[in-house]
Amino acid sequence: MTDGKKPDTMKPDIAKWVDEASQAIGLPIAEEYRANVILNVERSLAIVQPLLAVELDKELTPLPVYRP
């Protein structure tokens, strides 16, 4: 890899993701809903990119809300 692009093998297979993750959490997805769920996971993957691109300090934790 010399051009900085991800090889195709790194591109997630969203359909497989939807099928396996839904099975793992016990959420049946009927065939008539499946294509739109895949579309929405694809959209989420696109929308989340600016967040994934941000580098955070290792020490940064979420704001604490739990109070014993």
Add this chain to the structure above:
Amino acid sequence: MTDILSKQATAADIARSVSSGKVKASAVIEATLKRIAAAEPTVNAFTDIVADRARRRAIQIDAGQHRGPLSGVPFAVKNLFDIEGLPTRAGSKINLDGPKARRDGALVRKLEAAGAILVGGLNMGEYAYDFTGENAHYGPSRNPHDPTRMTGGSSGGSGAAVASGEVPLALGSDTNGSIRVPSSLCGLFGLKPTYGRLSRAGSFPFVDAFDHLGPLARSTKDLALSFDAMQGWDPADPACTDRPADMTVLSLEEGIGGLRIAIAGDYFAKGGEPEAFEAVATVAKALGATRTVVLPDAAAARAAAYVITAMEGAQLHLERLKTRPQDFDGDTRERFMAGALLPGIWYVKAQRFRRRFRTHVLKLFEEVDIVLAPATPCSAPKLGQTMMTIGGVELAVRANLGLFTQPISFIGLPVVAVPTRVQGAMPIGVQVIAKPHNEQAALRVSAWLEKQGVCISSPA
């Protein structure tokens, strides 16, 4: 002189007239119910009308009971607020099979304690996962300024009811923009208070981390009157602040002197139609604001808000998605399902980033008091429209009407959405954003813009 029984009357007008005895609360309610009956076939704002209850309450007010700063003011609430004796729909069909509310939501009780009169529950996007105001079960709420167009959502019925003049005041909820988007598209003033400022007890949740409740109205004073009446700690909502209430009505006439006002640049200056930025420029010019500030990483803030919303919302509805998927609105079902399948590391990173974004934005508010930003990237799209082209890029309407509101509610800042309108065009709003717990500053700016005639809201 406004006719108190007309659709032009504001909450403040009505309260003044009822308190002084110039008009009976019962007459106000009868006129309101008549207006609702006339407007509903067009705007479809209401899902429940509690006429008998409203009439009984009006009689009690006319007899001298329940008097307060909102005496005799009719109001309605998004149907995710509990209304005693009714199922809390939250825009869904599924919840109709749930229990009927045993008592009103906290804010309904507070408004009624101040003399206001509940007249009904309002249409909304299913489970508040919506920016359009459309609903497959109950039909879309329609924009009173052009019924072929969206109200915006998810508090679509709240926008339609106030913009049509059915009621002068409505409550909505705002998780990612659901008060500010319909305020913008319907030409209203809307207040999304600081996170935790108003109790959410007795309302159906969506995303606990971001859920806010607040009012929509046709005047700043009505926002302030209702906001003041609703403030106060409530142990029934763990997020509700125990800070003392900051009363805002009396400060509305203070003007904008001493306020440092800036315009949000970068992320908030692109990705919208020209009308969105022209609205900001109009408001900024009137306020004499020239400085531009940058909320760093706002695109990441929007992404993080999206991820937290998708994942918390999916968790909330997982059981219903498993057992009754066919009973969801098709426009929310697959988005909720997709949210259930996203990786946990996204959620944790979003929460970590939230802390950093908050730190950076609070630092910015050491230098300014108010930041102006567009409320929506465009004015009201057509009903049923699923895609829109903004700046030559085709975008999904549902995911993107909240582009400019999401980064702000992400960290719980108070915002007043103020309306602007060019003659012959649909209205579009501007966000007047303040630092946490400084609703007063945003309301002062809104009141000043209204007084100058820059931001006016008239019923359709």
